Amino acid sequence: MQSSDRARPLRVGVVGLGRLGRRHAQNLAYRVPGATLAAACSPLEDDLTWARSALPETQLYNDYAQLLADDTLDAVWLVTPSSLHAQQIVDALHAGKHVFCEKPLSLDVAECQRVVEESRRFPAQQVTIGFMRRFDPSYHDAFEKVREGKIGRPFLVRSQNCDLNDPDGFFVRFAPTSGGIFLDCTVHDIDVARWLLGKPRATRVFAAGAVALHEGLRESGDVDNGVAICEFEGGKLAMFYASRTMAHGNDASSEVIGTAGALAIGRVPRMNRVEIYDAHGVRSECTPTFFERFEEAFLIEAQAFVAAVRARLDGAAGDAGQGASLEDALEATRIGYALRQSLQTGQAVTL
Amino acid sequence: MQSSDRARPLRVGVVGLGRLGRRHAQNLAYRVPGATLAAACSPLEDDLTWARSALPETQLYNDYAQLLADDTLDAVWLVTPSSLHAQQIVDALHAGKHVFCEKPLSLDVAECQRVVEESRRFPAQQVTIGFMRRFDPSYHDAFEKVREGKIGRPFLVRSQNCDLNDPDGFFVRFAPTSGGIFLDCTVHDIDVARWLLGKPRATRVFAAGAVALHEGLRESGDVDNGVAICEFEGGKLAMFYASRTMAHGNDASSEVIGTAGALAIGRVPRMNRVEIYDAHGVRSECTPTFFERFEEAFLIEAQAFVAAVRARLDGAAGDAGQGASLEDALEATRIGYALRQSLQTGQAVTL
Amino acid sequence: MQSSDRARPLRVGVVGLGRLGRRHAQNLAYRVPGATLAAACSPLEDDLTWARSALPETQLYNDYAQLLADDTLDAVWLVTPSSLHAQQIVDALHAGKHVFCEKPLSLDVAECQRVVEESRRFPAQQVTIGFMRRFDPSYHDAFEKVREGKIGRPFLVRSQNCDLNDPDGFFVRFAPTSGGIFLDCTVHDIDVARWLLGKPRATRVFAAGAVALHEGLRESGDVDNGVAICEFEGGKLAMFYASRTMAHGNDASSEVIGTAGALAIGRVPRMNRVEIYDAHGVRSECTPTFFERFEEAFLIEAQAFVAAVRARLDGAAGDAGQGASLEDALEATRIGYALRQSLQTGQAVTL
Amino acid sequence: MQSSDRARPLRVGVVGLGRLGRRHAQNLAYRVPGATLAAACSPLEDDLTWARSALPETQLYNDYAQLLADDTLDAVWLVTPSSLHAQQIVDALHAGKHVFCEKPLSLDVAECQRVVEESRRFPAQQVTIGFMRRFDPSYHDAFEKVREGKIGRPFLVRSQNCDLNDPDGFFVRFAPTSGGIFLDCTVHDIDVARWLLGKPRATRVFAAGAVALHEGLRESGDVDNGVAICEFEGGKLAMFYASRTMAHGNDASSEVIGTAGALAIGRVPRMNRVEIYDAHGVRSECTPTFFERFEEAFLIEAQAFVAAVRARLDGAAGDAGQGASLEDALEATRIGYALRQSLQTGQAVTL
Incomplete structure (x- = not known):
């Protein structure tokens, strides 16, 4: 806990509210100092109903593009089907968001490479892939x-x-x-x-x-x-x-x-x-x-991502920290x- | 996480900011849904300096009586020297607060009995003694x-x-x-x-x-x-x-x-x-x-206390829940x- | 294994052929270098029948006094009911035998003391009580x-x-x-x-x-x-x-x-x-x-007893070695x- | 322990008295009911000196052929360099001996096959390869x-x-x-x-x-x-x-x-x-x-080999028992x- 915990919290939007998405959403909502769960997105009405009762005041979206257009958000947290990860990461980078994405980056090596290359155009934005064992x-x-x-x-x-x-x-x-x-x-x-x-x-x-x-x-x-x-x-x-x-x-x-x-x-x-x-x-x-x-790794992972982004915002050189980079995910x-x-x-x- | 998480949070004041007090304060500040760390109290300037940097916006007191007079507080959390516990619990009950107090209740059996008897006059208020292993x-x-x-x-x-x-x-x-x-x-x-x-x-x-x-x-x-x-x-x-x-x-x-x-x-x-x-x-x-x-027990203990008090506020019959009652502490x-x-x-x- | 393994083996008589007695008998018969199981004693015909088939050529007795009279025996190994231990040890000492006896020495403190005192008259003879955990x-x-x-x-x-x-x-x-x-x-x-x-x-x-x-x-x-x-x-x-x-x-x-x-x-x-x-x-x-x-302790215990007696026979000063002495058994x-x-x-x- | 333990013991000759050979020799000499260590063979004078002091009365040889010619032996126990195993097994079979041989059978697949084939001519003789983990x-x-x-x-x-x-x-x-x-x-x-x-x-x-x-x-x-x-x-x-x-x-x-x-x-x-x-x-x-x-596996292995050979001598159908057959060793x-x-x-x- 440092003084920066009193600074403006990082506003995060969770995308995908399946079993794991809900866990991430609750961690970000209640257990990660320095972060605010500001938005959640799912195409499924059931998920949004769950969000209304289990999450604090949160902007709800059923469309990813709309969430990306929300200028109050600093970061997106992708817990979507694997086949969507690559494009969603690229879209988020273009929308100026920091990105956390669950593994795998993609099942396709060429697609992984495309994301790695695209990401090099956004060096100021954090992208971390969720290999949670590291945490x-x-x-x-x-x-x-x-x-x-x-x-x-x-x-x-x-x-x-x-x-x-x-x-x-x-x-x-x-x-x-x-x-x-x-x-x-x-x-x-x-x-x-x-x-x-x-x-x-x-x-x-x-x-x-x-x-x-x-x-x-x-x-x-x-x-x-x-x-x-x-x-x-x-x-x-x-x-x-x-x-x-x-x-x-x-x-x-x-x-x-x-x-x-x-x-x-x-x-x-x-x-x-x-x-x-x-x-x-x-x-x-x-x-x-x-x-x-x-359970604990998922929480620490979220805390570490938020800390890494905030360190960037405070002027630190960006790096993947302890988390897996896009290059790590490509090699995997x-x-x-x-x-x-x-x-x-x-x-x-x-x- | 139930819908009541969106209700007004329980406002807690921590009393005592030694090593264990700081741990409790941080748990209540950042990791206990349904609670707000609204106040902290210590007679030591060092402790208050720490609180200013490590805790979120919190009312700081150097005097227990003043904290008890704060009508915005629902509960006190006593992490003070053992010799003070008994009287501080009684004072908190008289001030209308719910009480969590670190073990031991008192080293004196008669004094324990006095607190037990006094507490019977305040059946609507929760008093839990911190035998954290239970959590x-x-x-x-x-x-x-x-x-x-x-x-x-x-x-x-x-x-x-x-x-x-x-x-x-x-x-x-x-x-x-x-x-x-x-x-x-x-x-x-x-x-x-x-x-x-x-x-x-x-x-x-x-x-x-x-x-x-x-x-x-x-x-x-x-x-x-x-x-x-x-x-x-x-x-x-x-x-x-x-x-x-x-x-x-x-x-x-x-x-x-x-x-x-x-x-x-x-x-x-x-x-x-x-x-x-x-x-x-x-x-x-x-x-x-x-x-x-x-570490985990201290956190769960805080969550359980807050949940127990909120259940009372929602009209549930009061009980010590999983925590140790004054009677348990007396017998110990x-x-x-x-x-x-x-x-x-x-x-x-x-x- | 030392050269003394080629010396005349110690001739041992087992007394008592219940479950534990049989284990001791087989260890002494087949697994203890330097020892020969030369005799076995039980008042029960069933036990002797077992001995005839499971043990090598062994002199069988149904009476302890007769076994003690067998001048070819160097040592007795008592696995008899506890109430008999004390007197059987004393009798064996008088007959000039080294003694291994299962625990307890006796349930009666005075009787234990009597055996301790009596044994002091036979300092050249080894007496070990079977606290096998030591082995x-x-x-x-x-x-x-x-x-x-x-x-x-x-x-x-x-x-x-x-x-x-x-x-x-x-x-x-x-x-x-x-x-x-x-x-x-x-x-x-x-x-x-x-x-x-x-x-x-x-x-x-x-x-x-x-x-x-x-x-x-x-x-x-x-x-x-x-x-x-x-x-x-x-x-x-x-x-x-x-x-x-x-x-x-x-x-x-x-x-x-x-x-x-x-x-x-x-x-x-x-x-x-x-x-x-x-x-x-x-x-x-x-x-x-x-x-x-x-299982292994019982075997090592037998090997250690035999080694201790043979060391005495070779002129070493007698001691209980690693085993429990009569004094230890008295204190227990x-x-x-x-x-x-x-x-x-x-x-x-x-x- | 069966009645056959009183029958004529199996007479075994150990070949090779290095560290592992000595262990096998001592097991056979002192800890395997039904077996007698009747001979030991090594070309090294040091080994034979050790045998004279550490083993019971045993015929000593410095030449494998002489040991094989000893008609009083029922079985050989090969703890020799790996490169000698195959030929020594074949020679032992021709000399009418049962064979225990340390692993590996041979480093050469063709040589392994030759031994397997040759052994088929001696179905009445036990051959076991020493994969001791099985025991x-x-x-x-x-x-x-x-x-x-x-x-x-x-x-x-x-x-x-x-x-x-x-x-x-x-x-x-x-x-x-x-x-x-x-x-x-x-x-x-x-x-x-x-x-x-x-x-x-x-x-x-x-x-x-x-x-x-x-x-x-x-x-x-x-x-x-x-x-x-x-x-x-x-x-x-x-x-x-x-x-x-x-x-x-x-x-x-x-x-x-x-x-x-x-x-x-x-x-x-x-x-x-x-x-x-x-x-x-x-x-x-x-x-x-x-x-x-x-340690225990080596002992049980020896006991099992001796039991298997004695079962054959008592008329049982021959099999490798729990031990590894030549075919197992070939496949390994x-x-x-x-x-x-x-x-x-x-x-x-x-x-």
């Missing part, structure tokens, strides 16, 4: 320890993004447009690996997969369990695992291995600090979804796309 | 599991409150007025035990202690490590441990044992989800102080006082 | 770390002996002669505490208990859950917990706290290194009985007896 | 749980074999003949994966690696950290990690993931049940080498060899 206190602690040299030179990351099995297989219907398991889930791990290893570029990848439970995925060439290896320049490595079929909960964990030690983040996805001693043994219950696991898509190619061809893909 | 998500989860019968009938609680050793021994200078280790530290465990066991009354206690490092405590008849047993009506039991000399961090943990299972809360006081693999083995770093350990002091007696006499004390 | 690799590691000063000066031990609930309540029928929960179970913890704290003498104890499930215990003044505090000379302390009603397994754990750190032994009574990830969360299965938990009974007194009177007992 | 109680427990369907259908294994860094880099000098990290270390993981997944054949592999610390490995095309993916028939998968540069100890762990749950074996390579609470946090010390980690070498190829070419290798 999770444990991931952040690991990042700091790596930076301080506590594990020597880091050279290998193992990272996974595993979801509790959804017997209804909602994601199966979503498969034709999700980009597949690597672009949908592993992008988080790709970003974590590059972030912890010093942002190297990938040079070669290999991926394989299995359909353990959801046969419907075969139609779209997707799998419900995927494994991958990624080689980076400088002899660095990553191993990835993604699953849609876990029995115990959402299990997002990572490990960074260096020449003098290793750090594991979230080895047991324990819900809290309670251990149960009963006929099953001694156990910890697990976080069911990424919502419970990364580039690697994720290559993993999909490798899965489909059975061959290693050189980047 | 820690893990403690709360354990409480719910006990209530749902997951461990059968609970009959034994083991609970500890252990602090990282302070080589400077600040608390040694504080010893003559702290009430001793049981009234200062173990009150939290006493409250946890009663809360998890269904609020039984104590029938007999025994305590013993050791001076491991801080010889200066002997003068005031205090110890830096204390152990105790408490028998409750209905054949229930508790074991307590308090220490000022831990090498690894603040270690506040509890265990509740029932006829069909047991729950342990906080067995390893891990700082976060990171594990370090290095020449020391595999390890978790620990929470250094109760501030890190109970009664037991803590008996533990001190037992420590000093070497005999079991019957209550 | 568990983890307990032993903790002991060594304490001895090396790794945790500074140790001043507090917390130790527990908790059994999986036996719905049939076998031990209820055994209660009138078991000595009660403290003499039957807590003696192990008493011995552990004294061993880790440098063998201090107790000065005062207090105990309390609860009948959680087995109402039949009330008749004999016993409880199925007991808690206790023990003060030792020099300001050292111990807290004990014993239970017959655990849902998760045999949970024998201890903790030793020093001025520079603490060691916990067996915090989670995990069966092995497997963790299960399923709908219950992440869990470890637990050791069901002390047999699984202390003295404290256990005082705990029972305290439980029954509700008062602290000064020793 | 580790935790691995065995996981195997049984998989077999009982506890995790549904297993489809993915993640397994690693990581060694404490040896600053002297002994293995660097050994690199030209070791076969590389995958044939030397990962064979264990390959065998574990196939064993837990129902012994499927591999169809495609990809490997990558890094030289983190030991630059000298580059000369022989080896790495000190290797990662790999292996696809099996039936859509099953494995991920492997091998390292020579761990800071915390020997870390051999595995995970098997099924459609209804997962099992992790040895996630934290804790030395024992002690946890240390000090200024470093809360930690477990780790097993420094595979000797400490698999085939996969390990393909991993090396993939590492060197950067391409996926189809089998």
